[in-house]
Amino acid sequence: MSLKANPRLALLGNPNCGKTSLFNHLTRQHQRTGNFTGVTVDKKVGYSKLNEHMEARVIDLPGAYSIYPHSQDEQIVSDLLGCTSSPDYPDILLVVLDACHLKRSLLLLTEVRDLGFPVLAALTKVDAAAQQGIEIDLRSLKEQLGMQIKAVNTQSGEGIEDLKYLLSNPQMKKVAPYYDVTELAPELIGRMRKNYGWCSSYRCYQMACHFESIKWCGDEDREFISQLRDDCAFDSTTTQGRDTIGRYTFIDKVIESVVTLHRRKKRREQFTDMIDRYATHRYWGFGLLFALFFIVFQSIYIWTAIPGSFIRQGADSLASYLAGNLNPSVGTSLLIKGLLPATELLLVVLPQLAILFLCLTLLEESGYMARVAFLTDKIMRRFGMSGKCLMPLLSGVSFESAEVCRSTGRRGRFMAFLLHHSARIPLYMLLVALFVPTIPVLTYLNLQGIVLMALYLAGIVVSIGVSYLVRIFLNTQGIHSLFMMELPVYSMPNRHSVGVGMYEKFRHFGLEAGRLILLFLICLVMYNALFGGDMTPVSTAAAKVNDADLLAGILSYFSL
Template structure:
């Protein structure tokens, strides 16, 4: 690359949007060296055929870190040996709230790295009556100042040109005299680390223990300097912040003219008065949830039917035209059946993530976080816990990683422990499959879809369970740390439809390829285990029905179904299922469901693929063509009752709602907690909770 550029800015300034605009699809996500914090990099084309590597650093309000993510910013900017250390910094600010954003600018400027100030969302600030004299501001700061709107693709060509041509270090550097805060300690550090930058030395005093580029000897010597000069970090930080804001006031006094202060937030305030109301806010949130889950069933019914019909046609055509044999059976009853179990749920996955993307893009999800803080604080958590928990609707793995932003250790641990209880997208196929079998597809008053209502109830059950478990852990886990919650509510905006459709595509693709690999592998293994048995069991079954199959007076299709069923029960997978059946019979499950429970420990959604494979091998009945029809028609051979009764279906959904059936989640909890203690506790309590809830539900409803 010709140049390396770091994007730095406060949260909610549009930094990530700018990153996406500059880099397009030329992006990759990894980890910063030595720490499990996401590192987003991409390539941008600049003017004059230059190319730039763009690095999107985590959002932070200042260089003083409050989380692991924020500590990365100073590490990258301070360490010239870091692979992400930039040649140029683009400091992204919200033009409608410039003074607050400029605190971070003034800190970064004092590090002496060439930089550009990007005033983002200028279209919104103009509507709010805010005028910024960018030429005068550039003259005072001594850097290029560029007006942009990353969301609307305004000013990005000028920004690229500025990046390509900048060599300037901010002339404001050291205009705020911070040497007075700890002169002797700063001088000692400057001499120790061989720098002439006062602010760099001051930051080393503040956060040297977070800086990985200092070895153990360096750390001990810096700690000795800090103690010998009685350096008090919190007092120095407070004094610095006051001094910087005073200086920024003089810089911005004749640069920013706010003509719309009175009406600036009137629209947002009126909306927030309703959407974050202690009663109406929750009622509206529940209504939005119902609309989402109602749409998941109502809008996806036709695409699901088309996909099921398509895979049914492929299977029947394959058996008709392909040569009979083991390879054909493996392809159609193993691979194709597994693929059908994946693709049929793409419409629901796409619809769910479309709604989540819209709620995030409009700014409403931030309001949900704000409202939930009141509930969270009563169970020992804070509003920051809501971010991972809402993210848990998609997947627990990145959500547990997002808990790093929670400063309080106890809050972070409780969040990690309860986040897997939130119903993720992997549970969605299981819920939809079971609900479509046990709940009739009817509308109340022509509007309320009963199946959609049932799906919403399952999600609410998972959230209530997470809150209750958090309340218990609040008592069990001891800590003296105090927690706090500070967040900035973004302004309301129209969703970016391109972003919404891209999210739908990406999440659907991830589901197909990530979950799909596991499901296909399990489907093939299951087919092999279901197609073979120990000893000569299969031969004996063939001999048992040999005369019946040649008797033209009997229904040979029915006889073939009996043969397939009996072979399945005597296969390796059937033997395993019957072995565990006594443990799950009180829950209302048969041995086939038991196989699904075992395979879905790899990934919850594997239950669907497992059922597809087992019922394909089983024969499924003459008129049954889809998984749902085959499962709905299945009857318990001992009781003569439907396997998927209402009681058994509710029991199974509750088991999946609470059980820890995801190896990836266990692995990420191990990595985040640095040991097996918490993953084992989590696996034990969730499995126990799932079994007891399923047992009680079945025994009460049967």
């Protein structure tokens, strides 16, 4: 099979299968984030140089377990794979298979292959599967599925170049469908193939099942399919169950011939089980969660104390120099009392943000945040949401994480509105640096870290409370959403993935929170320059006074 010079390549796989890490390896920094048409779910697009003459446009599709849409993410995948007129319609699919959960991954692969797409597969987490006692015969797997499959390591990047070569020179064999759905509704599928001219029976079948939710399906198509379903007495629920059972029957035969299980638990799996006894415990789990985030917030100010002091000393020296060498004027006042303290404040906060971004990214990459969603799901259900909605509340600096809520129903979408329009933690840090003094509490603790965590927890409580009120007033108690999340094995975070994660957080901070913070600082600059205020942060001024004078200093700052 020959591809054009700039093919469209779509990455598809289950959640937590290593798909995004593979996307980062393929595209490196040549990527951008947008939105899928008509929805607010993030769409990551990048470019990968497959060889000297071919550069692929790579799109990272949302994680999905099946093309039967049970969530907004799966609906996006179903819509994109069915709309041939979409600018993102792929020329070739790269399905990511999780070696630790091969059976579940193969369901999605068999579905998209039967749609008629050219498909290649990347097998990830082979080392993790080996540590769990799972051995996969890759050669036999290729023969059973009749396609090219390459094992890759998304942490070290091993196998990526070989995968690029396969993508640039795909060898596609024409094989029979893994499961022939024609027997489920022969008359309906036959008439649809005749009407639309599609060669794939499975594509006709999927359209017949989901024509009401497919966005690109026109009114004439909906009317035709609806009438056809009535004429053929088509029951989509029953046929979907038979389709899934038929596919798993085929998959079971494949798994039996290619997978060897060694029953002995490996050390890494035992380590994960040992931690999860406490991390997912109904009581100890919340204590561990609180302790981890308390340590994170204290570390922010402990680790940035030295660079913060250098920044303040440099700003003081520069202010003294400018005051002694510039003539008094409105411009001088604007510079010394406004722009310089505002710049000092921003430079003090940036290292603190970097530490926060690093800690949160490490928690996400290690696999702990998935445990948080599992731990809090039962509580969040009482407020009409799932544990998935707490993820963006905890990592509130990641603006795209608010999109997680949008696939969890009506209340989740309202929660996403609250999250998307509030750069909470960066603003909290700015206010703490401006108003809270740098003084120790109980000898070793930092007051600023305590206040920041208090604001952080208050923000979570308020957001959940507002969502609960929405649940009452909108009368949405009966609306529930499907929540599935895999608990991955704990692993050391990959340096490249951590770097990309921090870069994305800083980029979103600059695009979203940065604008609001800049406007806030500009207002302070103008006020202090025009009305003669003092913009020195309380945290800086407090270092120069005794504890007895602290309250007087704070009141003086507000001119009270």
